[in-house]
Amino acid sequence: MQKDNNTCNKKKTENNTEKRNSCFSWRENELRTRRSTSAQRRPQPQQKHIEMMHCLTRFSRVGHPVFTSRCRLLHAITIDKYPELLEHCIQTKSLKHGKMIHQHLLKNDSNYYNGNRNYFVLEKITRFYLICDRLGLARNVFDEIPEPTVILWNLMIRAYAWNGPFEASLDLYSQMLVSGVIPSKYTFPFVLKACSGLSAIEPGKMIHSHALRLGLDSDVYVSTALLDLYAKCGDLARAENVFYGMQCRDIVAWNAMIAGFSAHGFFDDMMRLFGDMQEAGISPNSSTIVTMLPAVAQASGLSHGKEIHGYSVRRGFSKAVMVGTGLVDMYGKCGCISYARTIFDLLGVKNEVTWSAMIGAYVASDQMREALILFDHMLLEESSRSPPLVALCCALRACTKLIDLTNGRRIHGCILKSGFLSDLMVSNTSLSMYAKCGILDDAAMFFQEMNPVDRVSYGAMISGCVQNGNSLQALDTFRKMQLSGIDPDEATMLALLPACSHLASLKYGACTHGYSVIRGFVADTSICNALIDMYAKCGKVKTAREVFNRMHKRDIISWNSMIAGYGIHGLGSDALALFGELRNTGLMPDGITFISLLIACTHSGLVAEGKYWFDSMVREFQIIPRVDHCICMVDLLGRAGLLREARSFIDKMPCMPNVHVWSALLAACKIHKDVELAEEAAKRIHSLGPESSGNFVLLSNIYSCAGRWEDAASIRITQSNQGFKKRPGCSWVEINGVIHAFTGGDNSHPQSEQIYKKLKELLTETKKLGYEAVPGVVFQDVEEEEKEHILVYHSEKLAIAFATISLSPSQPIFVTKNLRVCGDCHDVIKYITLVTKREITVRDTSRFHHFKDGVCSCGDFW
DNA sequence: TTAGGGTTAG
Incomplete structure (x- = not known):
């Protein structure tokens, strides 16, 4: 019987949408006719259950015990004692004894099941189970009552609205209407709460119409529940209609309306209502503050956040853990991490959300080490409890941002220990950590094993x-x-x-x-x-x-991306013009805008403009130059041949020069063949370390250019001894949607033979026009012919040869390279455009080179 | 009251 009932209830829940549609077509005039037939419509006890009860009765008819206030079974009772005993169990929430009475009732009183049941007792038992949080047991008894009172319906609807499943609450509401019971003013707040939980605005609107017909919508609890539903579902216009239509608005109504604006990001409306509330003589309470703070955090409304903080202090709310946690989160998200930490430290009571919020605040403020220190502190202070899931995720994100695999693995271990890995958010955070920490194969395996x-x-x-x-x-x-x-x-x-x-x-x-x-x-x-x-x-x-x-x-990233786009194409004037437009918009450029702009100036040789805007960045925009800006300046000056000025700029830098600053100078020395300055730059790089293979190659090539073969070889030996390997060059070309990649000297391509044949043909033709292999880019003192042989196999040449045989003569060629294009390739590509009468574009790590009619758009300046 | 993957430069 129970199983059948449960299955039946489950089916009811599953089909609740369908049922909701049918039951919500309820009309008031149907109510009276249905009421008269309600007893027939209620489910009757099933035969199987009756037989079971008879059987139990036969076995255990041994008298009726009763228990005293000391809860001991003493002597026999009669049926009329049940309500009194049950009431006692309700008051004391004594599940054990209440169950005992229920069992006794089932065993010993066949009168309840032979058609003359005392349903008043069953209602008491239902209430008893509800008060003891045994919703399933309450439901079983409730379903046995043919005509529950509206109060009992309300209690059941409320229980599901509080504990879920919310669908069951709506389902019972439908059944109540079908059985002919008229909802009371207590029904609506509960069933509307269930609608809120389901974000079921359409059923909510129908229930709203029911309340209207019964004239109950003016009840403050009903209207507050309605506005709460509309606000939670994001229908703020409808919520406001209800709110402003209320004759009397209590603090719960104000808070519900404020919560609606807060949850849906209507920061200004929320602040306006906060003011209106006080003008109306309603003092915000701690719930108001807790509701508002996330919206302040989201809008980065620091000044308003400080006002709310001040208000909380004056009202004595700030010491409450939820208000304090909200303040920690708000200050953290508004970038005031020290305020957040002070509030955190002063909070007498911290819960797991407080710890998580503070760790998350450090992560949001890019203070990853502090996040991990606090996480470890939490582990020590809260050692009796397993770390909260959110704090674990925040700490793991800190490891991801730091690319700290060691700590990442440690925290992943904590997650495994806590059994949280089944949580999808946790497993996604772990996946991200492994992927971003560079162990892509492990991440891929982890991903494969994830389910779901x-x-x-x-x-x-x-x-x-x-x-x-x-x-x-x-x-x-x-x-x-x-x-x-x-x-x-x-x-x-x-x-x-x-x-x-x-x-x-x-x-x-x-x-x-x-x-x-x-x-x-x-x-x-x-x-x-x-x-x-x-x-x-x-x-x-x-x-x-x-x-x-x-x-x-457009946001600042839109402008930065476009300025950078012009920059890599060597369109410095367009980048500067766009920057001019940006200034007219009133949007503030950021540090990245100037990096993009300086790079654009560098690639176009606009030295004066670059210097002007670097100064202007500090003077006009109050942006403190970071080392990245200084790298751009050294690059700008160095590439233009102003090597001494670049060197002097390094001395005057407002921050410490790092390896990349000296590398930029070294690269400039390579272009302008300044061996002396290159040696200084190399020494500086060596002292700062760790070096990259690119710097070894640069210095070696500088020595090669100067004919200092022994020094070049020595650099290569040092590179090898220190375990630095030259990053292999790779070029690729997309033909009909397929990407074909080539490394230097590559012969793995299926059309390799034809590619080399075509390359040989092209080189023969280019030589007729005057091309000669560029010396100085090969690192050894090798014979000219052999040097040429090495250069022939560079990846960009192979990619161009392949594109030449794969595309029709009118189609332009577009090759991408993972390193900077080499000088010899740059030279030969110009000749190839003359031989083939094609346009060739090469994108290297630095910029675009558009080759046409023997000329490159970079003006041989890259 | 806290929370997973995401765009620009270097």
Whole structure:
């Protein structure tokens, strides 16, 4: 019987949407007719259950015990004692004795089950189970009562609205209407709460109409529940209608309306209402403050946050753990980490949310070491409890940002110990940590073993692939995501687009753009920013500008991406013009704007402009130069041949020069063949370490150029001894949507023979026009012929030869390289454009080189 | 009251 009932109830819940639609067509005039037939409509006890009760009765008819106030079974009782005893159990919440009475009733009183049941006692038992939080048992008894009172219906609806499943609450409300019972003013707050929990606004609207018909909508509890439902569901206009229609608004109503504005990001409305509330003579309470703080944090409304903080202190709320935690979170998200920490330290009582909020605040403020220190502190102070899930996730994110695999593994261990790995958010955070810490194979294995996975898991994997330089794997993961039936969202596209940018794959980039249009993602500023970057890096700077022009709303990243896009194409004047437009918008440039602008000036040789804007950055925009800006300046001056000025700039830098500053100078020395300064730069790099293989190569090549072969060889030996390997050059070209990659001297391509044949032909033709292998870029004192042989096999030459035989003569060639293009290749490509009458574009790590009619857009200045 | 994958430069 119970099982049958449960199955029946389960089915009822599963079909609740259908039922809701049917029951909510309830009309007031149907109510009276249904009421008269309600007894027939209620489920009758099943035969099986009756037989079981008879059986129990036969076995245990041994008298009726009763227990005293000391809860001991003493002597026999009669039926009329049940209500009194049950009431006692309700008052004392004594589950054991209440159950005993229930069992006794089932065993010994067949009168209850032979058609003359005392349903008053069953109602008491239902109430008893509800008060003891035994909702399932309460439901079983409740279902035996043919005509429960409206009070009992309300108690059952309330129990489901508080404990869930919310569907059951709505389901019971429907049954109540069908059985002909008229809801009371107590019914609506509970059933509306269940609607809120389900975000079920349409059923909520129908229930609203029921309350209206019964004239109960003016009740302050009913109207507050209605406004709370509308506010939670984001229908703030409807919520305001209810709110302003209320004759009497208590603090709960004000708080519900404020919570609606807060939860949906209507910061200004929320603050306005906070003021109105006080003007109306209602003093905000701690719930008001707790509700408001997340919206303040989201809007970074620090000044308002401080006002609310002051108010909380004056009212004595700030010491309450929930208010204090809200303040920690608000200050953390507004960038005032020291305020957050002070409040955290002063809080007498901290709960797990407080710890998590403070650790999260450090992560949000880019203070990862402090986040991990506090996490360890928490482990010590709260050693009796397992660490909270959110704090674990925050600490793991700190490790991810630090690329700290050791601590990441340790925290992952804590997660395994706590048994949280089944939580999808935790496993996604762990996946992201492994992927971003560079152990992509482990991350891929972890991902494969994850069950279930969601779009965040795929996003983490795609992003991890891109950040580890494996963009092809990122595209492959995206393909698998589509096959799995999980729909990508904006974040997925934002992870994927850099893969297209990195590969310079216009085909995939354009597909991603098309997909984003279909899904309506292009309304998102971040998506457009990523599209600008993608088109610019795929060689389509005009398309990038079209995306930029069509944007409805641009943020500073939009402008920075476009300025950087012009920069890598050597369009310094366009970058400066766009920067001028930016100044007219009133949007404040940031540090990255100036890095992009300085790079654009560097690639176009606009030295005076670069120097002017560097000074202006400090003077006009009060941006303190970071080491990244200084690297740009050394690059700008050095490439222009102003080596002494670059050297002097380093001395005057407002921050300590790092390896990259000296590397920029070393690169400039290579271009302008200044061996003496190069040696100083190399020494500085050596003292700062760790060095990169690029610097060994640069210095070695400088010595080679100067004919100092022994020094060049010595550098190479040092490089080898210190375990630095030269990063292999790799170039690739996309032909009909397939990416073909080549390394130096590569003969693995299926068309390798034809490629080398074509390259030989091209070189023969270029030599007729005057091409000679450029000396000085080969690191050894080798014979000229052999030097030429080494250069022949550079990856960009192989990619160009392959593109020449794969594309029709009218099609331009676009090659991408993972290092800077070498001087000899740069020279020979110019000749190849003369021989083939083709346009060739090479994107290296620094910029674009557009070759046409024997000339490169970089003006041989890169 | 806290929380997972995401866009620009270097």
